[in-house]
Amino acid sequence: MGLGRRIGDTLRLPTRRGRAILVVLVVLALAAAGGGAVALQSPKLLAALGVKGASPVDAVMLAPVPQLAALSATAPTPSAAGIASVVDPLSRERALGQFAGVVVDPAAQRGAAPLWQLSPEKPLAPGSTAKVLTSAAALLTLDATDRLSTKVVAGSEPGQVVLVGGGDPTLTALAAPKVGTYPDPSRLDDLVAGVRKSLPNQKIISIVVDNSLWTGPLLAPGWDPADVGAGNITPMVPLMLDGGRADPTLQDGPRVGDPSGDASKAFARKLGVPTSAITKGTAPPNAKKLAEVVSAPVSALVEHLMTTSDNVLAETLARDVALSRQADPSFAGGSQQVLAALSQAGFDVAGATMVDGSGLSTSDRIPPRLLGAILGAAAAPTGPGQGVEFLRPIVSGLPVAGGDGTLDDRFDTTGAAAAGRGVVRAKTGTLTGVSALAGVVTDADGRLLVFALMSNGQSPALSRPKLDGIAAALSRCGCR
Incomplete structure (x- = not known):
């Protein structure tokens, strides 16, 4: 297993007009292994790489480029x-x-x-x-391919939906393609779109928020409540936006004191429901699923x-x-x-x-x-x-x-x-x-x-x- 920089780096080649052309580096293993420089000739090389309309440039001599490679299996073991x-x-x-x-x-x-x-x-x-x-x-x-989910199901009354927290802290209210701090986040907009698609002719009147997935206290023993404002943690509930961050783009920015409340209010606003129509409760047994969004896979979340x-x-x-x-x-x-x-x-x-x-x-x-x-x-x-x-x-x-x-x-x-x-x-x-x-x-x-x-x-x-x-x-x- 090699640990190093990723393949796919780029090189900027200056033209005579002072502009820069991005050229994808193709790592020539034999040339690099032999310790020789690689000559990039223009315009032939640029044409071969599909770069058109560029002014000719002089030959550029490049030193060997480090490669991402496996470590030697025969490397000596330290004593x-x-x-x-x-x-x-x-x-x-x-x-x-x-x-x-x-x-x-x-x-x-x-x-x-x-x-x-x-x-x-x-x-x-x-x-x-x-x-x-x-x-x-x-x-x-x-x-490793499992994903955390948030879903909306039908409520027990006409015009009522239940927002069910599934423990996905990556859920965001940001509109695509914007992202906060999490990779490939699930989106509140997609959840709202799914509800509207499932109920095209029904007006949503009220929202029930179901946080029953998790149990116990919201802060752990040994935690300092001041860590919420300091940006280290938020009260642990299964429904939140962007890990409870006040600013979804700041990894270590302040967290909110009521992450579930903030998430449900954002959902209500996007759905056109007054925030006064939000209540706490649980989803009815065997309720019909109206919409669901999921996070990046567990392997990506661990990374x-x-x-x-x-x-x-x-x-x-x-x-x-x-x-x-x-x-x-x-x-x-x-x-x-x-x-x-x-x-x-x-x-x-x-x-x-x-x-x-x-x-x-x-x-x-x-x-x-x-x-x-x-x-x-x-x-x-x-x-x-x-x-x-x-x-x-x-x-x-x-x-x-x-x-x-x-x-x-x-x-x-x-x-x-x-x-x-x-x-x-x-x-x-x-x-x-x-x-x-x-x-x-x-x-x-x-x-x-x-x-x-x-x-x-x-x-x-x-x-x-x-x-x-x-x-x-x-x-x-x-x-x-």
Whole structure:
């Protein structure tokens, strides 16, 4: 498995008039492998690429273009002593506070000892690295092609419809093609259009909102209500727009205090029903379905929540795991079933305690051993007959150091962690006094390594750069 930039980059070739023509780069593997430059001659090349009407340009010599390719299966495996010689000195930094971690070779046999470990069984507050557990449980329990839905059914009275929350936080009131923060969102406009198509000659008089899919409190134990206004979370109900964001385009913008109320009012306005005609209730048994819209598939949602650390989406998937396992779709039920699903899949969850699915709670505890085991399985090489890569979206969704997601502003170019930029991919975890970093890195010999690093009891301003430094040191290390 190769981890790098995507194929399909473009090159701008300047014309003599100062304009730019976009030319799709065709990567010539033989030329690149031979280390030679590729000459682009115009106008013949431009004509061959279908670019017409361009002025002739002089020949342009290009250096070989990096390719997205699999890592070598024969790359040397680091030794435990080699890894220890690099990581041990860095792990003794006082700025790390209570520190524990593991470094794992994902190509090793399952159950093999880590290449490096320090207090691997010690349960520590994980912050958002807990999303690794929730994502894994979702991918192991649900079908990767499953989609979350919102539907409207007929009410018990003429002219009444029921808006049924199905736990899809990606539902948006934005008109196509506009999008907020979620990939391929479901749309309120499509839901309204479906209702009108099903009831072409009937005036809608009233709307009932059904939020009965989920149970329990709206905020988890250990959550700070101030986190709603701070943009970290919204009260968890199965009907909301854009994850409860006040501004659907802001990933970390303030959330609303009544996401279901806002969603139902937007639906009423689009349907031409007074908001005063909205009531709370449940759908009649066997009610006729009038319209339904669905989210992007679960695999895409997992990638998104790993990249952006979306708390609402993580909590949603935890409840879906509970529902699939016929358990209570609450904070308690979701977090319990996440651990149960992982245990059923063969992961040792001893020492793990979760009260939510996002890691936002200060009551969550996870040993780094478990994080390393899950990421090791997600990053393990596969071949013919070895089964579907169920957990792979966890790795493909990991933020890139210095590039995107929650790592876009870390691994500074002038700091000790600069060597990790573009090479380290990891899930972050940050709370007051909590820092964690868990992901994958390619070492100097081209070997893919998995790491899980956890720090408690220190300010993230002090501990996060130290975690970044350890991950970057692994990228520079052959460690043999």
